[in-house]
Amino acid sequence: MDSLYYTTLLGLFATYCGYRYLYACHIRSKLDHIPTVGSSGIFSSYSTAWRFFKDGHTVIEEGCKKYGSAFKIPTLDGWQVILNGPKMLEDMKKAPENELSVLKAFVDIIKADYTLSPESMINPYHIEVVRTPLTRNIGARFADVRDEIVAAIDDNFPSEYDWVEMSVIKPIQNVVVRASNRLLVDLPLCRDKDYCELNIQFTIDVITDAIKIGLFPRFMHPVVGPLISKGKVNVKRAMKHLTPLIQERLELLSEHGSEWEDKPNDYITWLIETSEQLGADWQRGSIKDFAVRVLGVNFAAIHTTSTAVTHALYHLAAHPEIIPKLREEVEEVTAREGWTKVAMVQLKIMDSFIKETQRVSGGGATIMLRIATKDFTFSDGTFIPAGTSVTLASHVVHQSERPLTPQGSLT
Known part of the structure; x- marks a missing residue:
């Protein structure tokens, strides 16, 4: 009886593992047309996923320099497509929620069902x-x-x-x-x-x-x-x-x-x-x-x-030399408009300074994470199947003197 029980249990486990393997192969095959940074094997890809977990900036920079507008990276949680360049940025901004979903990506990345509600x-x-x-x-x-x-x-x-x-x-x-x-x-x-x-x-x-x-x-x-x-x-x-x-x-x-x-x-x-x-x-x-x-x-x-x-x-x-310029602008605008929302909109130097600090120091390796709720094609022809996680390279682009594309050509 015990032998039958353990044999059945082992059989179920083997069946499930086989199913998961075939499912992983199916998911990967849907993204075969997009080049991969590192290994694309079902098991060997975990080495790249771990490298991405520890040093995502370097892995993304490698992909931007080698492949250009789109490439995929294995993560510990599945495949992620990284986009690069201003055209891809515009496509992402224009895509409606029912095609590239911010909410689904947010729920997925923070595991909201368990960490929030x-x-x-x-x-x-x-x-x-x-x-x-x-x-x-x-x-x-x-x-x-x-x-x-x-x-x-x-x-x-x-x-x-x-x-x-x-x-x-x-x-x-x-x-x-x-x-x-x-x-x-x-x-x-x-x-x-x-x-x-x-x-x-x-x-x-x-x-x-x-x-x-x-x-x-x-x-x-x-x-x-x-x-x-x-x-x-x-x-x-x-x-x-x-x-x-x-x-x-x-x-x-x-x-x-x-x-x-x-x-x-x-x-x-x-x-x-x-x-x-x-x-x-x-x-x-x-x-x-x-x-x-x-x-x-x-x-x-x-x-x-x-x-x-x-x-x-x-x-x-x-850079303390910036302080007098910022203080002068704040004093001039608030003297005219008071401490109001209208005054804040008129702080142009302040706005530029904060944006530049964000470019140099802010954020992670990527921005604008989305999940495709349906098949989606970008303006350059890049096809993203439904269910795919997509995001835009940011840090490496902000730190580069020119847009990163293969052979350093401009996008």
């Missing part, structure tokens, strides 16, 4: 909140956000005029999380230390957990994902802070409707109202769901902004 991605109406009411109200809430930035800087940076040695990134994160949440949840919660620390750590937890989950084959993700991810713990911690605020807001909206005097003009209000307008019936009134969407927006906002500001400060320290 699968429900929030089924009906991602919080994206609409960010695009419309949040963006529209930046001007109206600008004075509050500036007030929080000033207060946060006073709390996190020493006021002495002498030199003070300190790590910059953590204080900058503290400023950014408070400024962001002044718009998201307002006072007093935006100044709560535990709440702020949660949102700073949440992004680190998500990325770290997603990387760990990605080290396992996809068929194992439903098993290892819940074991590895700190998502449930973080959501529970967020609910401790957000439940009283959300509950109060739900009661006020239920009592007064969409308009009343002194109605809070923040992300919590916009989130609840948008969920009602879009008819999110199965999510309506779910404090846990709202809390997840607050964490999600913080995930997108804090570390990207903090890193950009930190790089800018380092470049200013290295």
Whole structure:
């Protein structure tokens, strides 16, 4: 009996391995027309995947110099097509969500079903909140956000005029999380230390957990994902802070409707109202769901902004000759327009400086990750089958004096 059991189990395992091998061959064959950096073998490709995991910049540079506009790289999570050149950039920008999906790529890269919440991605109406009411109200809430930035800087940076040695990134994160949440949840919660620390750590937890989950084959993700991810713990911690605020807001909206005097003009209000307008019936009134969407927006906002500001400060320290020009522009514009959203748009030198620091120091090896939801053909004829992960080479291009193509020719 035991012999039959183990024989059956071994047979099932061998059958499954055979299926996975044939499936991997099928997926690879759909991309045979796109050249590969490193090995393209089912098993040997893992050596290149590991090299890409450890030093992606070098692997992508190799592909850009050797193949030009499109090539593929094996990753620990599957094949990824890397695009290169301004034409490919324009094609990516013009492609609609139902052809090259940002959301699917985001869900896949952060393993959102385990690190965040699968429900929030089924009906991602919080994206609409960010695009419309949040963006529209930046001007109206600008004075509050500036007030929080000033207060946060006073709390996190020493006021002495002498030199003070300190790590910059953590204080900058503290400023950014408070400024962001002044718009998201307002006072007093935006100044709560535990709440702020949660949102700073949440992004680190998500990325770290997603990387760990990605080290396992996809068929194992439903098993290892819940074991590895700190998502449930973080959501529970967020609910401790957000439940009283959300509950109060739900009661006020239920009592007064969409308009009343002194109605809070923040992300919590916009989130609840948008969920009602879009008819999110199965999510309506779910404090846990709202809390997840607050964490999600913080995930997108804090570390990207903090890193950009930190790089800018380092470049200013290295090139102090730039400081007088920036200060002169800020003083001239704010004297004319005040500290307003209109004034920020007119800071042309500041805008150029920050963009240049991002070109030199910002971001990873690639940008604009997408997943093809249907077969897609780029303007140069490059064909991408449905289900393929595609992204654009960025760092190596930003560091090159000319666009990287085979033999160094211009694109």
